[in-house]
Amino acid sequence: MSVAREFTKGLWDEIPPFRLVLGLCPTLAVTTAAQNGMGMGLATTFVLLGSNVLISLLRNVIPKKVRIAAYIVVIASFVVIVELSMQAYFYPLYKVLGIFIPLIVVNCIILGRAEAFASKNKLLPSIADGLGIGLGFTLSLTFLGAVRELIGAGTLFGRYVMWESFQPLSIMVKAPGAFVCLGLILCLMNWIGAMQKRRQG
Amino acid sequence: MRDLIKMVVVLTVICACSALVLSFANQATREQREYQVLKYVKEPSIKAVLTGYDNDPIKDRVTLKMGTDKKGKPIRKNIFPAKKGGKVIALAYGSAATGYHGLIEVMVGIDINGKITGVSIMTHTETPGLGARVVEPAFTGQFKGLVLSDALKVKKDGGKIDSVSGATFSSRGVVTAVRQALESFSKIKKEVIS
Numbered sequence: 001m002s003v004a005r006e007f008t009k010g011l012w013d014e015i016p017p018f019r020l021v022l023g024l025c026p027t028l029a030v031t032t033a034a035q036n037g038m039g040m041g042l043a044t045t046f047v048l049l050g051s052n053v054l055i056s057l058l059r060n061v062i063p064k065k066v067r068i069a070a071y072i073v074v075i076a077s078f079v080v081i082v083e084l085s086m087q088a089y090f091y092p093l094y095k096v097l098g099i100f101i102p103l104i105v106v107n108c109i110i111l112g113r114a115e116a117f118a119s120k121n122k123l124l125p126s127i128a129d130g131l132g133i134g135l136g137f138t139l140s141l142t143f144l145g146a147v148r149e150l151i152g153a154g155t156l157f158g159r160y161v162m163w164e165s166f167q168p169l170s171i172m173v174k175a176p177g178a179f180v181c182l183g184l185i186l187c188l189m190n191w192i193g194a195m196q197k198r199r200q201g
Numbered sequence: 202m203r204d205l206i207k208m209v210v211v212l213t214v215i216c217a218c219s220a221l222v223l224s225f226a227n228q229a230t231r232e233q234r235e236y237q238v239l240k241y242v243k244e245p246s247i248k249a250v251l252t253g254y255d256n257d258p259i260k261d262r263v264t265l266k267m268g269t270d271k272k273g274k275p276i277r278k279n280i281f282p283a284k285k286g287g288k289v290i291a292l293a294y295g296s297a298a299t300g301y302h303g304l305i306e307v308m309v310g311i312d313i314n315g316k317i318t319g320v321s322i323m324t325h326t327e328t329p330g331l332g333a334r335v336v337e338p339a340f341t342g343q344f345k346g347l348v349l350s351d352a353l354k355v356k357k358d359g360g361k362i363d364s365v366s367g368a369t370f371s372s373r374g375v376v377t378a379v380r381q382a383l384e385s386f387s388k389i390k391k392e393v394i395s
Contacts, residue, residue, distance in 0.1 A: 088233035
């Protein structure tokens with residue numbers, strides 16, 4: 001597969017929360033607004049890119065038996081860097097995301113990419129893979145956050161966009177709304193996938 | 202055997218590098234993180250008690266060592282100076298006293314002559330609807346312009362402050378905290394301005 005293909009697969013074919021159905025904890029928990037989803041997505045992308053690069057470079061050095069431990073140390077280091085810089089420069093976002101920033105360590109997308117891709121591929125494809133999957137994750141979270149924010153509060157990125165008599169459905173910004181919304185998106189994605197398959201015969 | 206040694210060495214080196222990088226990151230962001238916490242936690246109360254300044258009181262903060270705690274460690278206290286044209290016109294700092302139920306922490310703004318420019322309650326655990334009403338401007342506004350004198354007491358104790366009805370202890374707590382702030386003012390002023 002070409003490097004470009006490694007990048008674009010993360011945007012549709014293997015888009016993490018909707019196709020692989022991975023990383024659902026942050027997907028459901030922080031997407032109360034488009035901005036929060038985007039912040040979480042970008043933080044995860046940074047960690048994913050960093051860990052993919054390092055693990056790809058170290059893939060011939062790390063012994064097979066302790067590889068998971070080594071990956072976790074690498075991932076955790078990047079997460080702490082993200083956490084510290086977010087606290088220093090984006091304090092309000094840091095407050096909103098709270099415990100879900102340290103929890104990026106156990107986001108299975110990141111360990112999954114390290115184990116399934118970066119540990120077996122050269123640097124360039126690993127960068128493309130990390131960026132693609134990360135961007136796919138960011139877009140998914142931003143989209144889910146935008147839908148929930150729009151229906152649940154009538155705003156988009158904090159700005160009011162709905163008509164005046166619009167009644168916000170506040171359940172959408174609460175926990176049940178996350179499940180309902182994710183379910184509908186998964187349904188839509190599968191339906192589009194099935195349509196494509198049928199057209200190809 | 203060689204495998205085992207390699208495993209230990211590789212893992213140790215990775216962990217050591219990680220620790221090095223993280224200690225550096227911690228060091229590099231420390232000042233900025235402290236600033237952010239103060240900005241979002243303390244700035245609203247600082248803004249409420251100081252007026253007419255043109256600097257950033259949080260950026261210009263002075264940390265003083267004030268006495269020692271029970272373990273003998275020095276207590277650090279942040280003083281936020283309000284400046285105009287480079288000259289200090291007032292100081293704001295926190296103070297705390299016991300109310301009806303737990304500590305009441307207040308931010309007190311005091312101008313250079315020892316006159317109160319404003320009082321704002323930062324944290325408290327007073328009874329909702331009763332003692333908790335000490336946060337209202339109707340109560341905290343009474344302190345403005347007062348100096349350390351007998352007037353700075355609740356009416357029951359012979360002063361001029363109207364206590365919140367049904368909440369004498371909470372009101373007294375706030376007054377005590379404000380008085381404590383004023384009592385240490387001359388010492389703090391000397392240290393900050395020098």
